[in-house]
Amino acid sequence: xxxxxxxxxxxxxxxxxxxxxxxxxxxxxxxxxxxxxxxxxxxxxxxxxxxxxxxxxxxxxxxxxxxxxxxxxxxxxxxxxxxxxxxxxxxxxxxxxxxxxxxxxxxxxxxxxxxxxxxxxxxxxxxxxxxxxxxxxxxxxxxxxxxxxxxxxxxxxxxxxxxxxxxxxxxxxxxxxxxxxxxxxxxxxxxxxxxxxxxxxxxxxxxxxxxxxxxxxxxxxxxxxxxxxxxxxxxxxxxxxxxxxxxxxxxxxxxxxxxxxxxxxxxxxxxxxxxxxxxxxxxxxxxxxxxxxxxxxxxxxxxxxxxxxxxxxxxxxxxxxxxxxxxxxxxxxxxxxxxxxxxxxxxxxxxxxxxxxxxxxxxxxxxxxxxxxxxxxxxxxxxxxxxxxxxxxxxxxxxxxxxxxxxxxxxxxxxxxxxx
Amino acid sequence: xxxxxxxxxxxxxxxxxxxxxxxxxxxxxxxxxxxxxxxxxxxxxxxxxxxxxxxxxxxxxxxxxxxxxxxxxxxxxxxxxxxxxxxxxxxxxxxxxxxxxxxxxxxxxxxxxxxxxxxxxxxxxxxxxxxxxxxxxxxxxxxxxxxxxxxxxxxxxxxxxxxxxxxxxxxxxxxxxxxxxxxxxxxxxxxxxxxxxxxxxxxxxxxxxxxxxxxxxxxxxxxxxxxxxxxxxxxxxxxxxxxxxxxxxxxxxxxxxxxxxxxxxxxxxxxxxxxxxxxxxxxxxxxxxxxxxxxxxxxxxxxxxxxxxxxxxxxxxxxxxxxxxx
Numbered sequence: 001x002x003x004x005x006x007x008x009x010x011x012x013x014x015x016x017x018x019x020x021x022x023x024x025x026x027x028x029x030x031x032x033x034x035x036x037x038x039x040x041x042x043x044x045x046x047x048x049x050x051x052x053x054x055x056x057x058x059x060x061x062x063x064x065x066x067x068x069x070x071x072x073x074x075x076x077x078x079x080x081x082x083x084x085x086x087x088x089x090x091x092x093x094x095x096x097x098x099x100x101x102x103x104x105x106x107x108x109x110x111x112x113x114x115x116x117x118x119x120x121x122x123x124x125x126x127x128x129x130x131x132x133x134x135x136x137x138x139x140x141x142x143x144x145x146x147x148x149x150x151x152x153x154x155x156x157x158x159x160x161x162x163x164x165x166x167x168x169x170x171x172x173x174x175x176x177x178x179x180x181x182x183x184x185x186x187x188x189x190x191x192x193x194x195x196x197x198x199x200x201x202x203x204x205x206x207x208x209x210x211x212x213x214x215x216x217x218x219x220x221x222x223x224x225x226x227x228x229x230x231x232x233x234x235x236x237x238x239x240x241x242x243x244x245x246x247x248x249x250x251x252x253x254x255x256x257x258x259x260x261x262x263x264x265x266x267x268x269x270x271x272x273x274x275x276x277x278x279x280x281x282x283x284x285x286x287x288x289x290x291x292x293x294x295x296x297x298x299x300x301x302x303x304x305x306x307x308x309x310x311x312x313x314x315x316x317x318x319x320x321x322x323x324x325x326x327x328x329x330x331x332x333x334x335x336x337x338x339x340x341x342x343x344x345x346x347x348x349x350x351x352x353x354x355x356x357x358x359x360x361x362x363x364x365x366x367x368x369x370x371x372x373x374x375x376x377x378x379x380x381x382x383x384x385x386x387x388x389x390x391x392x393x394x395x396x397x398x399x400x401x402x403x404x405x406x407x408x409x410x411x412x413x414x415x416x417x418x419x420x
Numbered sequence: 421x422x423x424x425x426x427x428x429x430x431x432x433x434x435x436x437x438x439x440x441x442x443x444x445x446x447x448x449x450x451x452x453x454x455x456x457x458x459x460x461x462x463x464x465x466x467x468x469x470x471x472x473x474x475x476x477x478x479x480x481x482x483x484x485x486x487x488x489x490x491x492x493x494x495x496x497x498x499x500x501x502x503x504x505x506x507x508x509x510x511x512x513x514x515x516x517x518x519x520x521x522x523x524x525x526x527x528x529x530x531x532x533x534x535x536x537x538x539x540x541x542x543x544x545x546x547x548x549x550x551x552x553x554x555x556x557x558x559x560x561x562x563x564x565x566x567x568x569x570x571x572x573x574x575x576x577x578x579x580x581x582x583x584x585x586x587x588x589x590x591x592x593x594x595x596x597x598x599x600x601x602x603x604x605x606x607x608x609x610x611x612x613x614x615x616x617x618x619x620x621x622x623x624x625x626x627x628x629x630x631x632x633x634x635x636x637x638x639x640x641x642x643x644x645x646x647x648x649x650x651x652x653x654x655x656x657x658x659x660x661x662x663x664x665x666x667x668x669x670x671x672x673x674x675x676x677x678x679x680x681x682x683x684x685x686x687x688x689x690x691x692x693x694x695x696x697x698x699x700x701x702x703x704x705x706x707x708x709x710x711x712x713x714x715x716x717x718x719x720x721x722x723x724x725x726x727x728x729x730x731x732x733x734x735x736x737x738x739x740x741x742x743x744x745x746x
Contacts, residue, residue, distance in 0.1 A: 249446065251447065257450035357563075390570070
């Protein structure tokens with residue numbers, strides 16, 4: 001079987017199409033990451049909702065300017081101060097002193113207090129300088145002075161946290177793309193969104209192509225009232241603009257009434273099954289997409305089935321007395337599989353892009369991260385020149401969508417050369 | 421010809437009935453009155469509103485009465501979200517801004533992409549063509565949202581910082597008094613609409629260019645092109661006279677198919693730039709549970725969609741006689 005596939009003409013053509021092979025590898029990478037998130041807890045929802053560092057740290061290897069670094073330092077130091085006061089009020093608590101994934105050093109409170117004072121003695125001098133960033137940018141002796149003070153402040157601040165409290169590489173990765181306004185790691189959020197995108201794309205693709213193929217086969221093969229019914233059904237769904245249909249379906253799931261109804265009906269088994277409220281899962285989004293996207297494959301499969309039904313080999317199979325079911329699934333379906341594959345890859349892209357747009361409009365993913373939510377959150381960042389959040393979401397999404405675009409083009413060229 | 425057109429109209433009637441049925445059913449899956457007022461109003465008032473909206477009648481009565489409303493374009497139910505205004509008024513006011521945004525965008529996109537696809541077809545297989553195709557694919561792989569967010573930043577903040585020139589508004593605001601038509605065209609429109617239109621053109625260009633290029637490539641392989649070339653017609657003449665004329669059918673079809681989206685406007689652009697068009701109205705209505713608006717707007721979108729489908733069919737029949745006979 002495998003041997004036959006590898007020797008087939010299509011596979012050899014595919015193998016020669018280098019961009020398509022490279023795109024497949026990239027897609028495989030994304031899928032592996034999303035599998036690792038689903039089954040291996042590579043990044044959990046809590047990870048991407050958690051504060052990991054001061055807010056709005058720049059990413060992409062950019063260093064924060066002096067004023068930004070001062071703000072970040074102050075946040076760390078203030079947190080130590082807060083923890084100390086808490087301990088003073090309530091000396092018995094054995095609360096583990098952790099802050100944003102870092103562990104506070106084990107030192108007597110008096111010494112810590114002294115160090116905090118020492119820190120502010122240095123830092124306050126820096127706070128008093130107006131337009132500190134411009135002075136540093138210009139250089140000169142004043143800038144030298146500021147930088148040496150900054151280094152000193154940085155050393156004191158770093159001393160508050162034990163260095164080996166967290167795997168250094170993991171921390172570096174977390175901060176590599178910066179943080180958002182709530183101090184959450186953009187890297188973790190972008191990686192978690194891979195799972196959302198792949199899940200939505202994959203499930204939608206399979207469901208939509210599945211529904212479309214079955215209905216298309218039945219309509220095309222049996223004709224008569226079944227054909228009329230299916231044609232009416234897809235014309236109806238196709239006559240509502242996609243985005244309007246998605247919005248109407250989003251409306252249906254809003255407010256949790258459907259959720260309540262389903263739970264009452266199934267004695268709360270439903271909630272256990274999906275692990276939470278319906279609104280918080282991806283199910284409404286997936287249902288909306290599947291209900292919208294089955295039309296394309298259905299139309300194409302129906303048309304092809306109509307053609308194949310009249311072909312000689314199908315006529316022969318019918319004359320030989322094979323059952324309807326056997327002719328459909330054993331003889332016709334294999335000759336449509338290339339169309340299913342092409343449509344699947346097209347739908348995958350469509351679903352990922354629409355998910356981003358729906359999340360942006362506030363109708364899509366409700367819990368966790370998604371690229372759409374990240375872009376939505378970065379609207380005001382961009383105006384302030386902070387592009388790392390939108391940049392990260394775009395870059396992650398660009399890789400996946402481009403790879404799929406190239407792959408689906410290649411599949412079309414290889415499997416369905418007559419198509420325009 | 422007329423037999424064909426009648427057939428198409430008859431074919432679309434059940435489709436329209438189906439859409440209205442589906443939309444009405446979908447909007448009644450959860451109780452619209454309850455989810456809009458459930459927390460703030462008493463049982464009595466909810467009953468009252470349900471009666472006013474006619475939601476207490478049997479479904480088939482509601483269906484036929486709403487169908488009648490849609491066919492006569494009679495939408496005088498009051499909006500839940502804007503007290504004192506009818507759905508029809510809201511619709512009438514929002515259709516203008518939607519068209520002001522999408523109509524110029526459609527015209528520009530079509531002109532530019534057809535020209536680019538001609539260039540691409542002229543240089544077919546050479547580096548110019550390849551570069552254009554690659555650019556189109558790259559452009560298609562970036563989310564629409566990114567174009568909007570970055571486009572707004574570049575067109576407003578960035579442009580102002582770097583050139584001191586601020587022609588575009590960040591988002592839609594009102595205008596003083598009643599501007600004349602000339603002022604509307606020369607001041608208000610460029611200020612509020614030109615930037616979204618440009619963004620929309622850039623986004624749509626990737627998709628359209630690829631489509632039109634495929635059309636041109638298919639057309640250029642036909643026999644009549646070979647014949648024309650063999651008879652000594654120059655490449656320019658073949659490209660612009662013979663080919664473009666025959667490529668008109670798919671171009672017109674695509675343009676007509678886009679008409680419903682002119683009415684829906686560009687949801688994202690409208691909501692991001694705060695343009696008070698139909699897309700934005702529908703989005704707010706969905707978010708606020710404004711049931712009469714959602715129901716009426718979706719039905720009208722579907723009606724427009726079907727009418728433009730009909731128009732496509734008729735135009736097809738006019739331009740291509742073969743269609744009529746099938």
